[in-house]
Amino acid sequence: MFFLKELPTREILERYHERFPEMNVDMVGDALLLMRQASLLLRQLDEYFSGHDFSQLRFLIIVIIDREQETLLTASEILKKLDVSGPVMARTLKALEASQMIVFHEHESDKRAKRIALTPKGKAKLQAILPGYYETIERFMSTLGQHDAS
Amino acid sequence: MFFLKELPTREILERYHERFPEMNVDMVGDALLLMRQASLLLRQLDEYFSGHDFSQLRFLIIVIIDREQETLLTASEILKKLDVSGPVMARTLKALEASQMIVFHEHESDKRAKRIALTPKGKAKLQAILPGYYETIERFMSTLGQHDAS
DNA sequence: ACAATATACTTATCATGATAAGCATATTAC
DNA sequence: GTAATATGCTTATCATGATAAGTATATTGT
The missing domain is CATH 1.10.10.10 (Winged helix-like DNA-binding domain superfamily/Winged helix DNA-binding domain)
Structure with a gap:
């Protein structure tokens, strides 16, 4: 599970990009969103299942x-x-x-x-x-x- | 985590749709893909972290x-x-x-x-x-x- | 045939998530 | 000021993921 409630904004990611130039802002942003959304859905489903x-x-x-x-x-x-x-x-x-x-x-x-x-x-x-x-x-x-x- | 290695094909989802007409094939297909992809990435990251x-x-x-x-x-x-x-x-x-x-x-x-x-x-x-x-x-x-x- | 290896499943143990309940301290209501 | 409630963190316990190692049975190589 990916637990971070608020994903970093584009600005924050760009600041990381300055420290780590090989980091691709778009890819990392997409990946964090992918993990966060899936984690939220998995949580909902877990809750549904445990209720049953x-x-x-x-x-x-x-x-x-x-x-x-x-x-x-x-x-x-x-x-x-x-x-x-x-x-x-x-x-x-x-x-x-x-x-x-x-x-x-x-x-x-x-x-x-x-x-x-x-x-x-x-x-x-x-x-x-x-x-x-x-x-x-x-x-x-x-x-x-x-x-x-x- | 979502563990299913091979997601159901569209045909299989449509067969479920016949049994459960309120089920939206596209949404469920997208959701399964979202969960599966995120789970694969989370696995990779877990492996990376545990190596450190x-x-x-x-x-x-x-x-x-x-x-x-x-x-x-x-x-x-x-x-x-x-x-x-x-x-x-x-x-x-x-x-x-x-x-x-x-x-x-x-x-x-x-x-x-x-x-x-x-x-x-x-x-x-x-x-x-x-x-x-x-x-x-x-x-x-x-x-x-x-x-x-x- | 039989030794070596592979496979199917189990047992033991650990890691890391959860909830419930507890203690100490802060805050709020009167 | 003090009782009631809320907050910050801990303890106890459980659920569910993992790996390592074990047992029994099958399979393969010679």
Whole structure:
């Protein structure tokens, strides 16, 4: 997360540019705005999720499982689609199992692996969460100008 | 952070739109891209900072202290400029003190508060870190198109 | 076949974000 | 002046990210 509430003005960036001439004022300004806006949106979404006893990561995991129609995924297959570490994935899957959103099935050919399926409760959670997720995003995106630094 | 490596294609978003008609495909697509790009940049910066035994937050704190020329700030004044919680601010300031980047001085009128000053070591750290910070941002921003989902 | 390596997942530990509650001091209301 | 409230910071505890190292099973090379 990028925590700075008020981004530096163009004047301030230009003063930094005098001390560090290789610094590109426009690029740095754009990057700070990118990080700040995304952080504000991520905050809103985190708040939305935690109000539903959920999290960004738990949400993305069940979206990914849900999107796969044919086969059941394993933890490492989900891991390839999300950049979190293995231990975080394992812990989060365990939490999803504990809250009965997913179940683990034996893998048919690899004793180390488990196949992961969404439960009806997990599917229902996803359906219940998606509308508010979109709404949160849209509320944020339609007021984006007001979060601008300049 | 937003962890999804491959953003949904327009077709996939349109399929969601059929299930959730109030969902605006363009806005949601833009928001996911915003979060993903910012997360990638934040990752790069985190990696840069941790290679220098530092962090985003420690960096922002010393930037803010450095920017203030006239008076020494207190923890709560820095807190107004950064959206982190009070305990995190207190802990991070303590870490900055332990590594001799800042010193606490008695507040002249409020016994609860402390005035915070950058040490020469803290100033030197900031000077040492800034060029690589800009470079990391610029390297990222100039390849932004390649991080695009579409 | 079997040793070496790779893969799937777990365990242990740390870092850094949060909230709730606490203490001391300041400020405000009367 | 003193009670009530607010403010500045700390302590305790939790959540959730990371890495390093461990176990079991699979795969590869010879």
